[in-house]
Amino acid sequence: MFGYYFDLALRSFKRNRILTALMVLAIALGIGASMTTLTVFYILSGDPLPGRSQTLFYPQLDPGDMENFTPGEEPEDQMTRYDAETLLRQSRGDRQAVMKRGSVVVRPERAELGSFSVDARYTSGDFFPMFATPFLYGNAWGKAEDDGRSRIVVIAKSLNDKLFGGENSVGKSLWLSQNEFRIVGVLDNWRPIPKFYDPYGSLYGEIEQVFVPFSTSRDLKMDASGRMHCWGADDMEEDPDGTTGVNAPCAWLQYWVQLDTPEKVAAYRQYLTNYSNQQRAAGRFQRPTNVRLRSLMEWLDYKKVVPSDVRLQVWLAFGFLVVCLLNTSGLLLAKFLRRSSEIGVRRALGASHRAIFAQYLVEAGVIGLAGGVLGLGFALLGLWAVRQRSASYAELAQLDPVMLIVTFVLAVGASVLAGLLPAFRACQVAPAIQLKTD
Amino acid sequence: MLEMRQVSKVYRTEMVETHALRLLDLHVRKGEFVAVTGPSGSGKTTFLNIAGLLETFGGGEFRLDGVDVKGMSDSQRSKLRNEKIGFIFQGFNLIADLDLFDNCDVPLRYRGMGTKERKLRIEAALDQVGLASRMRHYPAELSGGQQQRAAIARALAGSPGLLLADEPTGNLDTQMAQSILELIEQINAQGTTVIMVTHDSELAARAPRNVHIVDGIATDMSEKPGRQDSAAQDQVPP
Numbered sequence: 054m055f056g057y058y059f060d061l062a063l064r065s066f067k068r069n070r071i072l073t074a075l076m077v078l079a080i081a082l083g084i085g086a087s088m089t090t091l092t093v094f095y096i097l098s099g100d101p102l103p104g105r106s107q108t109l110f111y112p113q114l115d116p117g118d119m120e121n122f123t124p125g126e127e128p129e130d131q132m133t134r135y136d137a138e139t140l141l142r143q144s145r146g147d148r149q150a151v152m153k154r155g156s157v158v159v160r161p162e163r164a165e166l167g168s169f170s171v172d173a174r175y176t177s178g179d180f181f182p183m184f185a186t187p188f189l190y191g192n193a194w195g196k197a198e199d200d201g202r203s204r205i206v207v208i209a210k211s212l213n214d215k216l217f218g219g220e221n222s223v224g225k226s227l228w229l230s231q232n233e234f235r236i237v238g239v240l241d242n243w244r245p246i247p248k249f250y251d252p253y254g255s256l257y258g259e260i261e262q263v264f265v266p267f268s269t270s271r272d273l274k275m276d277a278s279g280r281m282h283c284w285g286a287d288d289m290e291e292d293p294d295g296t297t298g299v300n301a302p303c304a305w306l307q308y309w310v311q312l313d314t315p316e317k318v319a320a321y322r323q324y325l326t327n328y329s330n331q332q333r334a335a336g337r338f339q340r341p342t343n344v345r346l347r348s349l350m351e352w353l354d355y356k357k358v359v360p361s362d363v364r365l366q367v368w369l370a371f372g373f374l375v376v377c378l379l380n381t382s383g384l385l386l387a388k389f390l391r392r393s394s395e396i397g398v399r400r401a402l403g404a405s406h407r408a409i410f411a412q413y414l415v416e417a418g419v420i421g422l423a424g425g426v427l428g429l430g431f432a433l434l435g436l437w438a439v440r441q442r443s444a445s446y447a448e449l450a451q452l453d454p455v456m457l458i459v460t461f462v463l464a465v466g467a468s469v470l471a472g473l474l475p476a477f478r479a480c481q482v483a484p485a486i487q488l489k490t491d
Numbered sequence: 492m493l494e495m496r497q498v499s500k501v502y503r504t505e506m507v508e509t510h511a512l513r514l515l516d517l518h519v520r521k522g523e524f525v526a527v528t529g530p531s532g533s534g535k536t537t538f539l540n541i542a543g544l545l546e547t548f549g550g551g552e553f554r555l556d557g558v559d560v561k562g563m564s565d566s567q568r569s570k571l572r573n574e575k576i577g578f579i580f581q582g583f584n585l586i587a588d589l590d591l592f593d594n595c596d597v598p599l600r601y602r603g604m605g606t607k608e609r610k611l612r613i614e615a616a617l618d619q620v621g622l623a624s625r626m627r628h629y630p631a632e633l634s635g636g637q638q639q640r641a642a643i644a645r646a647l648a649g650s651p652g653l654l655l656a657d658e659p660t661g662n663l664d665t666q667m668a669q670s671i672l673e674l675i676e677q678i679n680a681q682g683t684t685v686i687m688v689t690h691d692s693e694l695a696a697r698a699p700r701n702v703h704i705v706d707g708i709a710t711d712m713s714e715k716p717g718r719q720d721s722a723a724q725d726q727v728p729p
Contacts, residue, residue: 068588398584403573403601405566485540
């Protein structure tokens with residue numbers, strides 16, 4: 054019977070072209086606005102590592118002094134070098150990595166390319182397996198290279214394409230600033246969205262071009278970029294490395310840990326508490342023990358990665374969709390009740406309440422389908438407009454297959470919802486009255 | 492075919508209570524042709540609506556082709572109506588944006604019939620009423636008489652045992668009315684039970700049996716000898 058009802062719906066549209074067009078347009082506008090904002094929200098709030106994010110955690114400690122301390126406030130969202138290296142050395146997670154963004158000058162062998170600056174990430178070897186980075190050539194380095202402060206590097210595919218024409222550059226030399234490194238791996242295309250591992254970097258930008266062992270970067274005193282929070286200025290004067298020194302009272306490093314089971318998560322949380330207590334006992338930590346261990350998605354939520362205006366736009370767009378649906382519902386009600394005499398005839402010929410309800414609900418759904426097609430066009434237009442903006446995420450505003458399906462599901466679902474009351478009223482038409490008055 | 496015992500129907504509003512049918516008794520055998528007459532407001536339409544399972548009733552019993560319809564759900568009544576009853580209305584009630592073929596198709600769709608069988612039945616029904624060549628025409632393209640023939644074809648397509656006609660010639664001129672009545676008589680002769688509500692005394696006289704409804708009570712007025720086997724049961728008014 055669905056095919057029959059579909060055919061009846063199409064005939065009905067032909068009979069009331071203007072009314073049908075109005076309803077389709079109403080739905081399309083609502084869907085277009087909703088899908089534009091929802092697509093942006095979906096891209097910004099999506100899981101950057103589906104299947105892995107639930108095992109990745111961001112530990113936080115509170116190493117600060119008592120100046121400006123407020124009980125109950127959140128701890129530092131970066132680690133000191135002392136704490137990061139200690140946690141790394143103690144290796145209580147399944148995997149763990151310290152990291153920091155930096156900037157290096159690449160000196161290509163081909164002189165015609167000239168020297169140029171690229172973003173770098175100083176990290177430990179577990180970064181790559183923990184975040185499941187795909188490799189085109191070679192692979193990541195291991196603990197031995199971290200401990201040995203090896204002069205090795207992993208580069209991004211785009212840099213490999215630029216310097217070596219895309220060929221396998223593993224084993225080749227790369228001069229970064231004044232230092233020569235050996236390439237051990239080339240990443241394949243990889244762009245986690247958002248770039249979760251550094252809350253103070255560009256969340257929606259490309260990944261860094263060069264990855265250097267953190268220990269090596271400290272050894273060579275390579276430039277670090279990004280936020281740094283220091284306290285107790287007197288302590289820094291003693292450290293020859295200044296704010297990036299081992300004992301500097303400065304929080305400037307990101308630290309991620311992989312914990313594969315809930316039991317390990319609980320154990321690691323306890324470990325952080327114990328560590329904090331030890332540091333307090335040793336006099337390094339002055340504040341009360343205040344640790345956090347947030348999962349990747351919790352971390353993104355905590356850092357409010359999705360801009361508040363994007364969230365607001367989603368709510369507004371869906372509010373607009375509701376208004377469009379209410380209008381459509383009213384138009385459907387008028388349209389269906391105008392056909393009361395036909396409903397009476399169909400009932401006389403054997404249609405049950407349910408059959409009439411189904412027929413008109415299908416008609417509402419078909420209007421939704423048409424509205425979805427037009428709404429898709431509006432959404433594509435809306436996303437094009439978003440891409441013209443200067444926001445960091447603008448270029449990512451594209452409709453993927455998932456959101457394409459969501460568009461039609463939302464359009465048809467919303468129309469069916471709008472059609473529930475009109476279809477119910479239609480099926481309640483008393484046939485006896487309709488047949489007599491006709 | 493149709494057996495009503497002590498059937499009553501009351502319409503209630505906030506202010507008024509209307510007894511449309513009062514303890515109505517009527518028994519119509521298979522193959523009978525019954526004309527139901529009565530003044531306006533007598534309960535003829537209410538009787539027809541109840542007989543056609545379009546309305547429920549208050550007290551009494553009603554059996555349609557041996558099936559007790561009291562307490563049936565809407566789905567059950569709709570199914571029974573679809574299988575057992577064909578309707579012919581004064582205003583034809585063809586669906587305007589369906590051609591004749593698709594109009595006749597409507598009751599068969601609700602029966603869940605297959606495409607091939609539906610096609611055969613529709614073609615046979617339209618042929619029986621002389622409209623086989625017009626099956627892809629729309630109602631607006633037909634005369635009043637042709638529309639009523641089409642409506643009869645729609646009623647017959649499902650091979651109902653009972654045909655309910657509400658003023659079938661009310662909107663037709665004399666000549667067309669005559670041809671429609673002849674068609675109805677022909678259908679009755681083939682075995683279909685016909686109950687026809689009419690104001691027209693000449694039309695009523697064509698039916699072998701007349702039932703008169705006044706104030707919700709049915710009275711059997713006459714039965715012509717030679718056309719039916721025996722008289723139907725009726726109620727003598729108080």
